[in-house]
Amino acid sequence: MKLRKIVYGMLCMGALASCSDQMNYHEYNNYDEDFVKLNFSNVGGLITTIYLDLDTDFGNYSGAILGSATDESQYAYTGNSIETFYNGSWSPTNAQSGTWSTCYSGISNCNLFLDKYVGLTFPELEQNADYKPQMFRYNNYQYEVRFLRAYFYFNLVRQYGDVPFIDHFLSADESNTLSRTPAKDIFDYIISECDDIKDLIIEDYANLPADVVLPSESPETGRVNKATVLALKARAALYAASPLFNTDNNPELWHRAATANKELLDYCVNERGMKLVSDYASLWDKNNYKNATDELIFGRRANRESSTMESYNYPVGIEGGNGGNCPTQNLVDAYETTDGYDVRLVNGAWIADGSRVFDKAKPYDNRDPRLRMTICVNEETGWPTWNEGTIYTYQGGANGQPLNGGTPTGYYLKKYCQGDIDLRSNSTNKSAYHTWITYRLGEFYLNYAEAVFRYLGSADATDAEFTMSARQAASMTREREGVGMPAFPLNMSNDAFWEAYKKERMVELAFEGHRFWDVRRWKEADKYFVNIEGLQISKTGDNTAYSYSTVVNTRQWDDKMYLFPIPQSERMKNPNLSQNPGW
Template sequence: MKLNKLIYGVLTIFAFSSCADQMDYSEYNPYDAGYVKRTFYDVGGLVSNIYQSLDSDFGNYSGAILGSATDESQYSYTGNAIETFYNGAWSPVNAQSSMWTSSYKAIANCNNYLEEFTGLTFSEYEQISDYEAEMYRYNNYQYEVRFLRAYFYFNLVRQYGDVPFTDHVLSTSEVNTLTRKPAQEVFDWIIKECDEIKDLIIPDYNNLGALVPAGESAETGRANKRTVLALKARTALYAASPLFNSHQEGSQEYKELWYRAAKANKDLIETCEEAGMRLIDDYENLWDAKSYSSAIDELIFGCRAIRATNSFEKYNFPVGLENCRGGNCPTQTLVDAYELKDGGERPDKKADYDKNKPYYEGRDPRFEKTIAKNGDTKWPNWNETALETYQGGANAEPLSGGTPTGYYLKKYCQTSINTTTAKPTTDNHTWIIYRLGEFYLNYAEALFKYLGTAYATNNEFPIPANEMVNKTRQRTKVNMPKFPAGLNNQLWWEKYQNERMVELAFEGHRFWDVRRWKEGDKHFSSIDEMKIYKSGDSYSYRRVTVDRQWDDKMYFFPIPQSEKAKNPNLTQNPGW
């Protein structure tokens, strides 16, 4: 009697669970609390319903992803909601507030579960053969729910800074009277909550032994100890970052926050490595259709669509192919970040660099796994003609949706999916929430900030930041040159930021990383596109810089005006 996914009614098309998910899914009709408390199945359904609110981005803005609000990509159609983030239309009235609504709904469900549905015994089922196994699972649900509640609070603080906070079911009189709790206090609460449940939650759903009834496979992909430690590690990193760390650089308080971040990420990495986790050899396997099983060595937690689709491919495969829209087009800004294998330098750092020449050859192998360029063949793999992203080409401007940047997106697209009307296919998609590669980078950053250089060590941290950052570069089928020894702090930091941009491209980090570093004016005030022209058998290139609006108020989202109207105690974020 495994936990089933809770889906309210037949109108629900998508729901998400965790990346290595083997959970079953079924429709579930809501009843009153007394009815639900009767069975493992019904109570488990409540927990599954909360999992549906996990964060993902397979085109949340009518096909556009959050990366197109950053220097990663440009959406190929004008008038899309993603432009709100950089065209001056963003405001408390147009607040892009789906995260506020979904997170607080999920938190309310968590609080309700913890108050109403813990401590049950299901005594009428004591004689069933799998009673012990079901009770073991049931008793773990409360820790999953506590993790999920902390996860949703992290998303809110990351987006809004100070936020209303409650850890109990609100009375009618309380609902619209809450004030905003300081961000650092919520971060502290999240870390404390993770510390309290990390040794109580199931360590690994793969290893339940006799508690898995005969004939059933273990439920993998649910929140476990490593998931909890990952939330703690990421929270500690954000809490120490400049957007939230108001202490003077070098002060004891400043260093303590970075120490906490370094320690939390180190603890997670050690726990993962003790469990046999590692960076997988093939970078692209992180998001392929079977990643929930093929990439399990690196994936810590994620969410997978409950039914196979081809929507993301239709949005992002090149214009000119049947039923394909172009969508989120990587920028030249991002392309510049992919270093050369020979020497490990960005092309634009070389003395003979010509900014109007893309220099595609000899790039970091992650480039060809992430970005499709002019002349690429077999993208997607059923396409028999080479891509033409030059002006007037078969996949380019002036076609509606033709790439404005000269590139198309590969990452998260399944190359085997066929979008043609005659032979349509679909497949699975898993959104990465936590993976080991991120935390090697997190650890390197925190250690660098705490110890003051990339090469320093001490008894507690015997491996320097410079060695940790090389982990992602030394993935077997990436094998980029290591960071050189002896870089000064500024050069090392720039190279670290570049590595993070490349390794985590389109995984939803860039939007938040630049904000927590407080470098929005540096990175988000413009993007570069590459216009390609063909003359005979030769090509010429023209780099075009496109200005975008940036204001420091954009480090945080505006509190939605609709919420302020309900609750006069909600103050607005500065500048809005």
Template sequence: MRIKNIIGGAACVALLSACNMDYHEYANYEKDYLAQSYDEVIGLVTNIYNELDYDFGQVYGGGMLASACDEAEYAYTSGDVCDFTNGSWSPSNPLSNTWTTSYRAIQECNQYLQEFQGLTFDELKQNDDYEARMFRYNNSFYEVRLLRAYFYFNLIRCYGAVPFFTEMVTVDNVNSLTRTPAQEVFSFIEEECAELATLLPEDYTDLGLLGISPAESGRLTSYAALALKARAALYAASPLFNESNDQELWHKAAQANKELIDACVAGDFKLGTYAALWGTTNWQNSEMIFMRRYVNSKDASGASSVLEEYNYPIGITGGGSGNCPSQNLVDAYEMQATGLGINEAGSGYDPENPYEGRDPRFSMTVVKNGDTGWPSYNTAPIQTFYGGTNGEPISGATPTGYYLKKYLDPAVDLRANSTVKSSRHTWITFRLGEFYLNYAEAVFRYLGSADATSAEFPMSAREAASVTRTRSDVNMPEFPTGMSNDAFWAKYQNERMVELAFEGHRFYDLRRWKEGDKLKSITEMKLTQNADGTITYTRNEVSRTWDDKMYFFPIPQTEIMKNPNLTQNEGW
């Protein structure tokens, strides 16, 4: 099996104790002690894996980045995630932990690469699994290099130009580093990934080494290296980082995403059903390239009910509401019969029955008024209308008229006498569907139209953007031929919003496209139940705070104060 989820829970020795870029060197005896133990050395790598990001609400007190863009609204205006949209975001309130977490992990990577190579673990040579252990150890240096590249990508995505170093940084010079231009760091990431794709295994379970399976599932593969290269190339070509619209950057992005798609097709990756993208076994899905398991200190398997507690509807025992899908997102789901948007002539949309005949991904992502069996132990229909069991004016009730379904496990029962208290949740880091969309965007920008092809790029943007629509449980019409560039771009953005909803992309997509004005407001749907039981639907526009400085995050003020050479992002 080619599975890529992270196996967490192993106790590890931390390399750094600080939560900023300050570096604390090992005393020699500590390093020597660690090097004597195979388990301790491999534990250092596990520790770095555990720094990988996921967005189940753990950073913003239950809020997801979906609620910081136009996908959703957080039900509690005092929530940390609301600071992204209410004007409270600042260098002294930088919100994200990306800076501190990423640099801590990069320091760990650099030290591991510099100080822990060349070990032989002689005491293990008589063990039957010695060859497998040494493979894992030697391969770990490729994994750590790819992890380092991934953390640098996360930094650029948030901050643009950032301090860049690939060796251990001492306490004497860590706070004198300047910022390296984003394109230079992107180039490093792409070159590093290209090399690592030739060094990392495609599949750890097929190596024929005793002890490799199943314990080696969840580690970075050659496909993950190609995926990071492809995503980085797309960002590098996007308007936020490619102000001159350099066509060669779009060319490289199309090449990188095609390379990954071709490799995945050859490796028997395939798109299955949309509903199988999440759930307790989603890490086994044939579409998954790399995943990050939710880490729960109380359960080594990662089983938890936190996501359900945050997002089950108010009015359900144990439900706390939370990230409520916006009407903006709901409007993005087209009509299944026609493939047209609800505002397009001839779509078949009925405003009196607004949810009938929509893209099936809508019902798999969003809980709406009248839904039954959500979650499984709830025997009453969901009522999001004013005065309803799950509606306003109850504190914490959805302000948008909807609740979140995607990623949640309806089998988790939050009642006191329940025997199903938790579920395994695994965050999607890379999956094949994203890269068909990435390729569509890049080849469209490079070749100049949705239908254009070339000897190098025989699959058109239109064809690639249609792939995610043809799943057996989605069955949406493909993109039509002959679309104007503006029409294709609008439909492509819509498809990307729908397909990747709540997977952490939209927040960054609007930034890399420099379309932040779309974050100036959000639409809610207010439902009123009439005397005859019918529902009146009223749209409500809510203003949000947006300033172009928000294309990049503010560097934490504490870092600016420590390092006189570290300039703040413009406007902050």
């Protein structure tokens, strides 16, 4: 079984996993350096600690996900900390600064390893039977760590812009004297670092030489490999070229982004034989390590078996369901009919101009199949899979308002929920693994499409270097087997293609943590993040049909929110930290 692209729980050997919950920078700092260097396990434990700082979002804001600060979803309960992003309470003293502390802790551990624990030979262990396999892994750690350091810098720069840069281990006093390095330089560093290590790091942990495989060991497939490095480079290049950071619209930055994403696609498709999976929902299924490895480049399996995502997001009205992150009408409107037409609700009436398959009495039938894989709609059956009843989200329905936690939008979330997790009191199937998708092939077809479109100037343009057009690349996720949406048509105007591209990206990557950052890097938040629409569904008088009306939830937006505020607590420690504009 080739489990070559998924991150599993603790990422290292079982001996390390057993103690990784206790491992952090401070414990290593308190240990004598000679103790850490005693054996492979002590050094490897530090690597495990760094991996544990990788992103996930299965409800980071007391159940709310970052998508509920966007037009993807609305959290069903008021007073949640996710509201900080749009209710006017966001400030340097309420800075939502988890990324700052997590990433700089990870960077500190990376620098600690690279400064103190590279080049060891462990001579006292040379006679051990596993010496060669362990040294093989150890010698690759430095490239994994260099990737992880670049990864943390990417998360910082997309969030704060200019940030302090440290490439060696510093004392706390030294670190509190640093000023902010320009975002351009941080992006350049990330891309350069990825170029430096891409041909040094192990290509595939599931296909190691026989003489470096530990006895009775399953492949350590959750580690960073060459494809992961190329993915970080490609994403960083796209962000660097985007309007938030590329204020002069420098075409060379778009060219670099197109080249980097093409490099990733060429490597994954032509050399690794990867492809878009036919079962879109398998990307986040509990068995994705078996069923979606053709598309998944890298993901992080969060915690051990759990049902947190399900208990937050299963519909209210079924046992154990709490409503949670409810998809918006904005998102639902992005899903076209199966023959490629927009669906809109106008003055209470569903409209799909030109569609041959749309029935306004059944507004969720004959829609892009990804809609039903991602979102639970009114009159849904078989969700969760053990539920024998029908989900009714209309006003007064079994799963609608005014129940506490009843959906404010008319919809519930499916994506990332494992539908066979049964939260009923008599169930024995109450948990499963959940893998957060860090990088997958579908994203990079879309990244390439955006970069080539901006560089060559039209959706159909190609040249000797970029032989696949933006239109062709953006159609890949639509045309995948199992989805079967029509390709974007030839000769679209630039404005029409750009709007269609953004909609496709919203649909394909829904709830994977992209929307919050995409709209910011495009500098289009005033268009998308102010009016958040939900659907109010009511039974008609004869009780056989429904009436529909749009409910608009207006949120605050200020352009200073394109970047996060530098936490005031950090500025008090370090007077050299300037604040982002407007904060």
